[in-house]
Amino acid sequence: MSLLLLWSVLLGWGALVVLGQQAAPTPLETYLNNYPSCATKCVIPTIDTLGHANTTLPEISSILCPDIPSRRQISDCLQTGCSYEDQVVAWPLQEVLCTRYPKDSKSAYIRNLTITMSLLASIFVLLRCYSRLYILRRFWGDDWIMLVAAVFMIVIAIALIWISTVGLGLHVWDVEAENIATIIKLYWIMRQFYIIVQVLLKVSILLFYLRVFPVRWMQISTWLIIAYMLLHGIAFFIPVIVQCRPIARLWDKRIDGSCIPLLDLLIPGAVFSILEDVVILILPIPCISKLNIGRGKKVSLVTLFSVGVIACFTSMLRLKSTIDTRDTLDETWESITSIAWSLVELTVATICVCLPSLKAILNHHMPRYFGSAKGSGYIGGVGVQRSVTVNVENGPGTEMRDPSRSQSHVREVEATVKGGVEAGRG
Incomplete structure (x- = not known):
């Protein structure tokens, strides 16, 4: 028992x-x-x-x-x-x-890239201003538009540097919770300015076309494209602003409402932007091909206007990187590649827009190597003989109907590089 x-x-x-x-x-x-x-x-x-x-x-x-x-x-x-x-x-x-373990970070990379691209773009904008103010002694509409775009690019750079200090470039799980709303807000503002800069850069080059190609069909086509660019910018700008309804739901999901997936806006916008780049690149080629100048100068002109193909290529790379990160939830880390290509795209576009004005500086300071503006008209610094016949508006083999308009065109083109030359129409 x-x-x-x-x-x-x-x-x-x-x-x-x-x-x-x-x-x-x-x-x-x-x-x-x-x-x-x-x-x-x-x-x-x-x-x-x-x-x-x-x-x-x-x-x-x-x-x-x-x-x-x-x-x-x-x-x-x-x-x-x-x-x-x-x-x-x-x-x-x-x-x-994991507080004792090192964090993977691309924050310094995106910060340094932002500073580098901003400095590079600023150098070309300042050179353009020097060319206009001290050599040509005149600012045109496309120059003012370029300056406004440059100011907005500075805003983008400041926003990027700021958010890189609070979590952009880290894996999302390493970002402090109180910084997530700040990142989303600044990124939202940055996207708005990005659209504005894109539109302004393209409008600037189109206004340049209006100034140096006074042919009727070219003028009409360019104005139509400018109108389209403005409408397109508004059409994408508004949805980016009101991506969420109410807007505050974008960074505070406790608020009832709905949001449009961001990539549903970014991808169509990138596709349209690439198509616009292509149109702007090929638009002046017919006018250049009809100019009564040597083949070598035609090639130089086409090359000058076609350097924008680099910006178009960077736009394609940005689109690819955006699509590659379509399903990620680690946006503060995975979006770095797309943001980097966006920076490069805007910088290259700025350089392309400013490049035609730089030949004036070379002609002015090194005429022995780059030629003089005397006796010649120039489109962005590439020589075009004063006796040029613009056989574009009325068909091959015919002169322009308005001789005074032709002479005005020569003076206008010449004024893009020759210091002190009056550039009026009439």
């Missing part, structure tokens, strides 16, 4: 020990008790796949923190499986676990 009682006591004690062991939470479970239940559902399965769910937190950190795919899996789960309120609470989870 006593033996039976002893066995009963031992079995009861063993059962209590087993139950106690099963009920005792693991260090990870104890840690996750501080976060919403949805966070537990995201973290535990991921750690289980690594085979370290029952170990200490330092051991879990040593396995999890260097494992970017696993951290991305947890981050994506939190963003898709938790309410916005729970996301805000759960967001520091990985930061606390």
Whole structure:
């Protein structure tokens, strides 16, 4: 009887020990008790796949923190499986676990690229201003438009540098929760100015066409394209502003409303931008081909106006990088490539718009090597003989109907490089 009682006591004690062991939470479970239940559902399965769910937190950190795919899996789960309120609470989870581990960062890269591209674009804008103010001694409409675009590019650069200091270039799970709204707001503002700069740069080159190609069909075509550019800019600018209704929902998901997926706006905008670049590139070629100048000068002119193909190429690369990141939830990291190509695109476009005016500086300071403006008209600095016959408006082999308009054209073209020459029409 006593033996039976002893066995009963031992079995009861063993059962209590087993139950106690099963009920005792693991260090990870104890840690996750501080976060919403949805966070537990995201973290535990991921750690289980690594085979370290029952170990200490330092051991879990040593396995999890260097494992970017696993951290991305947890981050994506939190963003898709938790309410916005729970996301805000759960967001520091990985930061606390991995606080001692280095963070992958592209912040310095995008910051340095922004500074470099801004300085490069500014140099060409300043050279253009020098050419106009001190050599030609006149500013035209396309120059003023270029200056406005340059100011807006500075705004973009400031916004990029700012958000690179608060999380752009980090994996989204390494961004502090309170900085996410700031990044979204600044990125939203930056996209608006990006559209404005794109439109202004293209309008600037089109106004330049109006000034140096006074042929009727070219004038009409150019004005129509300018009107289209303005309408296109408005058509994409407004949806970017009101991407979310109400707008504040863009950075505060606690507000009821709806949002248009950003890439549904960016991808069509990029496609249209590339098509516009192509049209602007080929637009002056018929006028240049009909000029009564040597083949070598025609090639030089076509080359000068076609350097914009580089900007078109960078636009294509930006579109590709945008499409490649279509499904990512790690936007602060994955969007860096697209942003970098956007910077390069705007810088190259600025250089292309300013390039025709730079020949004036070379002619003025180094006439021995680059020729003189005396006795010749110039389109952006490439020589065109004063006796040029513009056989574009009335067909091959015919003169322009208005001789005074032809002479005005020569003076206008000459004024793009020859200092002090009056550039009036009439």
